[in-house]
Amino acid sequence: MRSGLFAIVSTLALTGAAQAEDLITFTSNAGESVEAYQGAFEAPENRNDPNSRMIEIGYVRFSALEDVNGPPIVYLAGGPGGSGTGTARRQRFDLFMQMRRHGDVIAFDQRGTGLSRNDLPQCVSSVAVSETEPTTDAEYADAYRQAALECRDFWREQGVSIEGYTTEQSVADLSDLRAHLGADEMTLWGISYGTHLAMAALKSIPDEIDRAILASAEGLDQTVKLPFQTEAYIERLQRAVNAQPAAAAAYPDVAGMMRRVHARLEAEPVMIEVADREGGPRPYLLQRRDLQQMTSGLIADPGSAAIALAMYAELDQAGSANLAAALIGRFYDLGAPISLSPMSTAMDLASGITDARLAQVEAEAQTALLGAYLNFPMPQLNRLWDGLDLGDDFRAAPVGDTPILLLSGTLDGRTYPDSQRAALAGMSDVDWVIVENAGHNLYMTTPDVHAVMHAFMAGEDVDGAQITAPLPDMTELPF
Template structure:
C-alpha cells in the first residue's frame, strides 16, 4: 500500500451548518495503491485506487466509520492545479463507473490541468456499504397503471424496505446530500489539498451546491451541466410541457420530421385519451419465452416518457412509440414497458431513495406540482418515485434550510443543453441565481448528457479549469434525427 504524502488541512467549517453535528475525528490522509484502470473502450491507464474513512452519520456520536473510495488519475501537468473531483448524477451514479464509459477521454484530457478524481459518493460503487431492497410487491400485468395505485404501491414498498434496511443495520438517515457534501470536504483533506475543483452533472450539481454552503472557500472552480437546484429535486410539470415545445421547434426545422410529427403535444394527449377510454391489451413474450398478456394505459405511457426524456435521441424513440400506439400498434410499447417497468418485483436502492426523499420538496412547490400535473403531458412522473413516496419516510427530509438558495463567489462554468429533458434552461438559471461568477454556455440541440456531444465542450471545460477566460456563448450541434426507426 502506498500512503500519499502531504499535510491534511483540518477545518471546523463543515461542522457549522448544523448544531446537531457531533465532532468527528479529523480525516486521515487517504491510503492509495497503484491501480491499472481499464475503461470499456479497451484502453489501460496507470492510476491509483484510494480510500479514506468518514463517520456514516455525523449526527450520531456512536456512528460507525465507513470507507469511501475513488480512483485518482495523476496529472500530466508539471505544475498541476487543485484536484478535479467528478460528481456523478443520479443520485446513485458512480464516478468510477462514469470514467469507465464514454466520458473516459474527457477524464484523460483534464489530467492536463490537475489530478482527476473519479469519486464514488457514499452508497455507490467503491463506497457502498448498503443493500438493495427487493420487495415482494409487483405491478399487476392484467390492468393499466393509475397514479393513485402506483403511489400506494411504492409507499408500501418504501415502508417494507425501511424495515429491511433497519434489520440489516443500514442507517439510511445518513444518506443525504448534506452528509455527502461533508464527505467532499473530508476527501479534500484526505488528498492533502487546500482546495478542490468540482466537475458535476445533474444530481452531482445538486451536491456541488450543497458543498459550497459548507466549504465554498475551499472550492477553486466548479463545472456544472444540467444544474439541479437544492429545491428542484421535483421538477415543475409546466416546464416539462415547455420542453416538449422546444422539441417541436427542433422538429419543425426538419421538413421530413415535421411531416411525421406536426404536433407532438396533440399526439401525446390523443394517445392518453384513447388509452384512458380503452386500455391496450397485448400478448407479448414474457420471461423464458412464455406468452403473457399485458394491459397498459395513460400512466404507463407517461412513465415511459418521463424515464426517457433526458436526451433527444431517447425522446425520438418515445415519440416513435406514441406514433405506433396512435395507430393502434401496441406491441413495441408493451415490450418496452414489460422489460423496464412491469416485470419482476419492485426494488429500491437505499442511496438513491434516501437522497431524493431527504432533499425533498416544500409544501408550496408540492402544491404547484400537483396543480400543474393535472394538465401536464407526463403528469407528476418526471421524478418518479418522488414526490410519491416522500410521506413513507418523512423523517429523512432535511427541511427548508437545506433547500434554501446557495450563494457563492466561486468561478462557475454552466453548460446548458437546450433540449435537456431533465433540467430545463429556466430551471438551471434559477438554480445558480446565488452564484455571482457564472459563465454560461448554451448548447443548441444538446440534451442532458452533453459532455461528449462535441469536442468543443471538453475544450471549454479544459480552458476554464486551467484558469483561462472562457467566453459565454452558444455551441450549435446538428439537429437530432427524429425520424429514426424504433430500436429493439
C-alpha cells in the same frame, strides 16, 4: 485496500501530502487502459449518530499531466445513485483523461455507490402492482409508499443506518476527501444530481471549493421538476423536429399526438403481449401511466426522445404497441414486486421539496403531458420517512462568488435551461453556456463543450459562448 507489491504510498504533486493508495490499471469499457490510483477513507455511516458504524468511501485518482499543479478535480455522478468510477469507464473516459491538463482527476464514488457501496442491499418488497388490471395513479403511488415503508424497516433490520444517506452527509464526505488528498481546495465537476450535491457543498464548505463545472444542473429545491417546464421542453423538441423535413412530416404536432394517445389509453387501456426476460410471452395492460413514465426517461436526450416519438406515433396512427411492448420487456422487471435502491431512495426523500413548490407541482400535474411522473416516485414519497427530510434551509439556493461554468442543453428533457440558471441566481460569478440541440448527457455531444471547459479552467471568460451540437435524425431509432 490491497497490500503487497501493488500497494504504494503515492505523493500528490499538488500538496506533497502522502496517502496510501493502490496502483491499478484502470480499463475503460472500450478497452483503453491507464495507470491510476485507487484509495479510500472511512466515514461514519450516519454522522448524526455518535454510535454509527464506519463505512468506506472509495475513489480512483488519475494523476495530473506533467507540470500541472491545479487543485484536484472531483467528479460527482448523477442519479442519485450513479458511480463516478463507473462513469469514467464509459463514454466520458476520454474527457476524464483530458481534464488531467488542470489537476488530478478524482472519480469519486458517493456513499452507497460503486467502491463506496459497502454491500448495501437492494430492497425487494412484498408489494406488487397488477400487470393485467387497471390501476389508478393514487393506487400506484400508494403501492410505492407501502413498499418504501417496508424497505426502510428492511434496511434498518440489515444494520443500515438509512438516515445517513443524504446530500448533507455526502457534502461532509467531500470535505473529508479533500483533507484525505492533502489539498487546500478542490474543483467540483458534476452533472444532474451531482450538481445538486455540488450546490450543497457551495453552501456548506465554500472555502474548500476553487471552482465548479456543472452540467444539466438540479437546484437544491429542484429534486422534483415543474410539470409545465416539460411542456416548454416539448415546444423546443417540436422546433427541432420541424428543422428536419422527414421528422416534421412524421410528427407535425408532438404535444397533440401525446394527448390523443394518453386520452385513448385513459379511456381504454390496451392488453398487449410482452416478452419477459426469459423470452416468454406475458400479458400486460398498457395504461396511460406507462407511457408517461417511460417517456419521462426517454426525453433526457434527443436520440432517446426519438424513441418516444416513434412509440406515440405507432399507437396514434397504427393502433399497435410493438415499440411500447419492447420497451416494457426491456426495462420492466415483469412479475417482480416493487424494488428500491437504498442510496437513491434516501437521497431524494431527504432533499425533498418545499410546500410551495409541492403545491405548484400538484396543480400543474393535473393537466401536464407527463403528469407527476417525471421524477417518480417523488413527490409521491415526500416526507414518508419521519426525520429524514433536510428542511427548507437546506433547499435554499447557494449564494457566493465561487467561479462556476454552467452548461445547459436546449433539448434536455430532465432539467431545463431556465431552471438551471435560476438555481444559481445567488452565485455572482457564473459563466452560462447554452449547448443547442444537446440533451441531459451533454458532455460528449461535441468537442466544443470540452474546449469551453478547458478555457474556463484556464481562467478565461466563456459566459455566453454559443455551442451547437449535431442533432440526430429524429426519425431514426438509436438501436
